[in-house]
Amino acid sequence: MDWSIQEIAKLAGTTSRTLRHYDDIGLLTPARIGSNGYRYYDEPALVRLQRIMLLRELGLGLPAIGDVLDREESAPHALRSHLEWLRQEQQRLARQIASVVNTIGALEGGERLMAENMFDGFDHTQYKEEVEQRWGKDAYAKSDAWWRSMSAEEKTDWQQRVSQLNRDWIAASERGIDPTGDEAQALAQRHFEWLRGIPGTPGSDGQGPTKEYFVGLAEMYVADERFGANYGGQAGAGFVRDAMTAYADRNL
Amino acid sequence: MDWSIQEIAKLAGTTSRTLRHYDDIGLLTPARIGSNGYRYYDEPALVRLQRIMLLRELGLGLPAIGDVLDREESAPHALRSHLEWLRQEQQRLARQIASVVNTIGALEGGERLMAENMFDGFDHTQYKEEVEQRWGKDAYAKSDAWWRSMSAEEKTDWQQRVSQLNRDWIAASERGIDPTGDEAQALAQRHFEWLRGIPGTPGSDGQGPTKEYFVGLAEMYVADERFGANYGGQAGAGFVRDAMTAYADRNL
DNA sequence: GTAAAGCTTGACGCCACGTCAATGTCAAGC
DNA sequence: GCTTGACATTGACGTGGCGTCAAGCTTTAC
Numbered sequence A, B: 001m002d003w004s005i006q007e008i009a010k011l012a013g014t015t016s017r018t019l020r021h022y023d024d025i026g027l028l029t030p031a032r033i034g035s036n037g038y039r040y041y042d043e044p045a046l047v048r049l050q051r052i053m054l055l056r057e058l059g060l061g062l063p064a065i066g067d068v069l070d071r072e073e074s075a076p077h078a079l080r081s082h083l084e085w086l087r088q089e090q091q092r093l094a095r096q097i098a099s100v101v102n103t104i105g106a107l108e109g110g111e112r113l114m115a116e117n118m119f120d121g122f123d124h125t126q127y128k129e130e131v132e133q134r135w136g137k138d139a140y141a142k143s144d145a146w147w148r149s150m151s152a153e154e155k156t157d158w159q160q161r162v163s164q165l166n167r168d169w170i171a172a173s174e175r176g177i178d179p180t181g182d183e184a185q186a187l188a189q190r191h192f193e194w195l196r197g198i199p200g201t202p203g204s205d206g207q208g209p210t211k212e213y214f215v216g217l218a219e220m221y222v223a224d225e226r227f228g229a230n231y232g233g234q235a236g237a238g239f240v241r242d243a244m245t246a247y248a249d250r251n252l
Numbered sequence C: 001g002t003a004a005a006g007c008t009t010g011a012c013g014c015c016a017c018g019t020c021a022a023t024g025t026c027a028a029g030c
Numbered sequence D: 001g002c003t004t005g006a007c008a009t010t011g012a013c014g015t016g017g018c019g020t021c022a023a024g025c026t027t028t029a030c
Helices: A005-012 A016-024 A043-057 A062-070 A075-109 A128-135 A141-148 A152-175 A182-196 A211-223 A227-231 A233-251 B005-012 B016-024 B043-057 B062-070 B075-109 B128-135 B141-148 B152-175 B182-196 B211-223 B225-231 B233-251
Strands: A039-041 B039-041
Touching: A005 A016, A005 A039, A005 A043, A016 A039, A039 A043, A043 A062, A043 A075, A075 B075, A152 A182, A152 A233, A182 A233, A211 A233, B005 B016, B005 B039, B005 B043, B016 B039, B039 B043, B043 B062, B152 B182, B152 B233, B182 B233, B211 B233
Parallel strands: none
Antiparallel strands: none
16 A cells, blocks of 8 residues: 555645655655656655654754664654653643743733743754754663663563553453443553553653543543544544543542 | 843844844844944843744744734733644644654554554644734734723723732732632632633633643642742742642632 | 646745854953 | 953855746546
8 A cells, every 4th residue: 555645745744845855865765666757655654754754843954864764773662752852842832831821911910021931931942952962872862771671572572562452442442341340440550551661751760650641641532533543433542531531530 | 121132042042143133124123222233122122022933933934923013912912812822732742742652552563554643733834824814814813802802991900900810829928828728719719710811721711721721830830930930939839839729629 | 538636857946044254342351 | 451252243155945836747537
């Protein structure tokens, strides 16, 4: 199964021109090229594109992105590092929102503005060098160390656990059992453990995710129907959500 | 009180070159220019710069930003519109995180990727036209309508309420009363009502902010010391946080 | 069979600055 | 008073990541 250049552009929310540019500079070459000269992309290309766009949001230049991707072995463990960045971005946004709310309050109160507060959360580029360092030399220190410390056996074991968890969720929801019952709660527990194992997740180095984070993720499964497809559609996602929130209420 | 070009650049997290560029194109002219030719900026210039940078993050071009700012009357009510955008960005990020978590799970489970899920939350530019429209012609429909529908009297009334609320928070915290007591809870109630009045805030058109949002904001006051300065420093922010969380526990 | 839509390869354009270069100015220390 | 180093000025050129034509071939839809 492969896609035309336009199809992949729409999927990724970019343009065909950009994809051709990426081909030109050798950043993302199509899976195959038809006898007519058309570019066709496959699934691995999609994964690579997702990573390219993540790195672009990070502010990296295209050559730097190429370096990072080519020095890469495992896509998943690099994606974990991306997650960390994304979460920092969320915090930056949160601070920016707070800053604007603050400015509104001050302006409407007719008070003096405190310059330092006004721009909190704004500096988007400040870490640029640090970012280049991290993604260049440092080789994903945290995430990498974590993944590398596993033996090949442990790695496949980890993968199988994820896969099994997904299947078990679907099976449980299809059997129509009680999401607050023991069996579903055991699944929620496993889900919790899985999240804890992802570096960069809040609480991954300690007691595990916070209640808010855990519940928030569960809600997201339902809120976005396409996302819930992983758990066998809307109904499955709802089941997962119910089980997870019940678990959070009791244990977190 | 005014600042040199470098000082203001550091405050805003940008460069002096950018500020000179903004001066060149007439987007942000210094408050005054010394006899030596140096640029000096004052407080209104800072406010304008904050808004410029917000609009830049929106993806607007500099000429468009100039248009928007010059057509502007009230800074606060425009900032409210910005808030809405920022919150949408947060949601986009949340979806992007979910998407990446999803990809990790799928890759490690060795499952097939579903292309539509992979890029959820990525499209950053899709709304560009819509944004230009909104900030151009549409004249901040929601926020504007809300603000304009108020009489002059109501507007000053609103402003005074904000200002008074801030002062009351500080006074209460300095008196050392119990944050869970009736008096502090009344303040939390007023804070709640204020947030409800800000369009774009989750729940602003209904029952008011959700518990999570309310508590999250309270936590932020403490987490970032500079931000808490509005409430009379660390201690004041802690007091506000305690009162707000107690309020949320009981009423939300 | 024809039109509309999509693909190709160039090639030029462009915005928001980065990055020199050459020079003037301010504050601190000797 | 003189030097030094940080910071300011204007001017000009450079550039990254595409957008945007142009001219022509292919595929799809009717």
